[in-house]
Amino acid sequence: MEQPTTTSTPHSHSGSPSIGEPMTLRNDTAIEMQNLSAWYSKNQVLHAIDLDIAAKQVCAFIGPSGCGKSTLLRWLNRMNDTIPGARATGKIALHGVSLLDSALDVVDLRRRVGMVFQKPNPFPKSIFDNVAFGPRLHRIYSRTDLEELVEQSLRASALWDEVKDRLTSSALGLSGGQQQRLCIARAIAVGPELLLMDEPCSALDPRSTASIEELIRELRATYTIVIVTHNMQQASRVSDSTAFFYEGKLVETGPTDVLFTTPKERRTEDYVTGRFG
Amino acid sequence: MTSIAARTAAEISQRGRIRSAAFQGFFEGSIKATLIALTLLSVLTTVVIIAVLVEETIGFFTMADHPEISLWSFFTGTEWSPLLGAKPLFGVLPLISGTLLVTAIAGIFAMPVGLLTAVFLSEYASPRTRSILKSVLEVLAGVPTVVYGFFALTFITPYLLQPLSSSFGTYNAMGAGIAVGIMILPIVCSLSEDALRTVPQSLRDGAYALGATKFDVTAKVVIPAGLSGVVAAFLLALTRAIGETMIVALAAGGLAQLTVNPSQQVQTMTAYMVQIFLGDAPAAGVEYRSSYAVAFTLFLITFIMTWTGAIILKRYREEYE
Ligand SMILES: Nc1ncnc2c1ncn2[C@@H]1O[C@H](COP(=O)(O)OP(=O)(O)OP(=O)(O)O)[C@@H](O)[C@H]1O
Ligand SMILES: [Mg+2]
Numbered sequence: 117m118e119q120p121t122t123t124s125t126p127h128s129h130s131g132s133p134s135i136g137e138p139m140t141l142r143n144d145t146a147i148e149m150q151n152l153s154a155w156y157s158k159n160q161v162l163h164a165i166d167l168d169i170a171a172k173q174v175c176a177f178i179g180p181s182g183c184g185k186s187t188l189l190r191w192l193n194r195m196n197d198t199i200p201g202a203r204a205t206g207k208i209a210l211h212g213v214s215l216l217d218s219a220l221d222v223v224d225l226r227r228r229v230g231m232v233f234q235k236p237n238p239f240p241k242s243i244f245d246n247v248a249f250g251p252r253l254h255r256i257y258s259r260t261d262l263e264e265l266v267e268q269s270l271r272a273s274a275l276w277d278e279v280k281d282r283l284t285s286s287a288l289g290l291s292g293g294q295q296q297r298l299c300i301a302r303a304i305a306v307g308p309e310l311l312l313m314d315e316p317c318s319a320l321d322p323r324s325t326a327s328i329e330e331l332i333r334e335l336r337a338t339y340t341i342v343i344v345t346h347n348m349q350q351a352s353r354v355s356d357s358t359a360f361f362y363e364g365k366l367v368e369t370g371p372t373d374v375l376f377t378t379p380k381e382r383r384t385e386d387y388v389t390g391r392f393g
Numbered sequence: 394m395t396s397i398a399a400r401t402a403a404e405i406s407q408r409g410r411i412r413s414a415a416f417q418g419f420f421e422g423s424i425k426a427t428l429i430a431l432t433l434l435s436v437l438t439t440v441v442i443i444a445v446l447v448e449e450t451i452g453f454f455t456m457a458d459h460p461e462i463s464l465w466s467f468f469t470g471t472e473w474s475p476l477l478g479a480k481p482l483f484g485v486l487p488l489i490s491g492t493l494l495v496t497a498i499a500g501i502f503a504m505p506v507g508l509l510t511a512v513f514l515s516e517y518a519s520p521r522t523r524s525i526l527k528s529v530l531e532v533l534a535g536v537p538t539v540v541y542g543f544f545a546l547t548f549i550t551p552y553l554l555q556p557l558s559s560s561f562g563t564y565n566a567m568g569a570g571i572a573v574g575i576m577i578l579p580i581v582c583s584l585s586e587d588a589l590r591t592v593p594q595s596l597r598d599g600a601y602a603l604g605a606t607k608f609d610v611t612a613k614v615v616i617p618a619g620l621s622g623v624v625a626a627f628l629l630a631l632t633r634a635i636g637e638t639m640i641v642a643l644a645a646g647g648l649a650q651l652t653v654n655p656s657q658q659v660q661t662m663t664a665y666m667v668q669i670f671l672g673d674a675p676a677a678g679v680e681y682r683s684s685y686a687v688a689f690t691l692f693l694i695t696f697i698m699t700w701t702g703a704i705i706l707k708r709y710r711e712e713y714e
Contacts, residue, residue, distance in 0.1 A: 238599075239618070
């Protein structure tokens, strides 16, 4: 895999190594899941998942439609709380903090875990106000540096040059790919350590997809990224490790190149070579 | 035998199909003609109404035995006393101010209450609570307005207003305004709720994922995104309030005066018209004609409001497209 290129970052987290630090730190575990099961009402959709995700790497979730990838992703920022009847048992820890704890402050969690959706969903506000939404919400800026924070976030999502002259115009006037990068900037602006992306390119044309993929490779230097994708080439292009799910179970996980070239499981091989799914 | 029978049957059904195709064409054609005729009917009705209004209004301003009546004296005059014997005065401002006062009171009451109820229904209420509340609102929307007028006279004024201040008379702008407000509440509420519910779930999810609370999502995403619909709901409801007749005829009083004091009685444009048409004003007389001038003024006001609303909405949409 290629070295991540440098990227500007609006925030530095305590405990998160900056770009120049040794490679060994990149193998820290960001997320640990143990015996994670999840239900929608009585319907169990995840079965006893054990999975570790390394910090500052890109992890791809792959698997056929309905196998539970989005569900798993949405437990990582507790977005499933908004769905009546959704529940989970087992353990998820983000840098040691237990996420399924009922006392957990989800507002704080979602500040630390950004999410990018399948369809770009910018707010019907100006480009500036979209990026400033999170910082304003959490009041994590002093009035003077909000502009700087917005600029840094837009630079980090490789959108700055395209929008710097029209920050006050509506975000809905951007192209689909630009909107998706805006949503990434919006997520970055609150200073997360983990970015969740649920099929972020599936609504985009090939050129926009290429620019998002390049962006993901750049962001890897700063953030831990989990990406759900149906596109095997995309998984192999952007991810360091891959987890293959089938009917709510984790079938196999490992470094992406290994999983794609010499999978241990027959079903993984069938899936990555396109024989089913 | 069987083959002949089968062929005949086939021929008949063939012919039947041809005939039914022709019939079908005729049928479609006559449906279209009927629809066009009905559309023309409603256009024609509108044209006739406006023509009558304009004609009678011109008649009012050009009455030979009342040379003192002019557009200027009508629109700037501060005294409206058409029935006072020898020297009637036709300055429409007191009627306009009475109408606007009652409408403003109704709006001040109904807009916040209606919007907050809509927010509750669309963002907070469980499906069960929502369906119960919505049927209550439907009942409210079905109450005849004369009942609201009655309610203002027999409940709002004596039990809510008069205990607060002895300055409230039996007839007053406040009681009528509140009753009109209750009457337009279902309009504000259900149209605003529609506007809020059409805000895509993906926007709410986007905000939640940034760490927004339910309140943040509602106040900073859903309401701004649904604002155009909410503004449209307000305008429609206010237009409805301006045109409301029965409540104000019953509860606002019959004295046209230029005042902003809500404890006073006022006469609205609509209430004046009722007074004239229910009274024994002679059909060619000046009072009778004056009500057409008032009606035309009312029409202009609501027309301008609707038009302004359309412009606001268009601007707003352009901004976000
Ligand atoms: N809100 C919900 N309520 C009830 N069941 C749900 C809900 N969301 C998903 N499910 C069910 O949970 C299972 C897993 O869904 P999930 O969306 O996690 O799959 P996925 O792997 O992301 O699929 P896709 O690739 O199509 O996005 C499916 O059977 C789905 O029908
Ligand atoms: Mg999914």
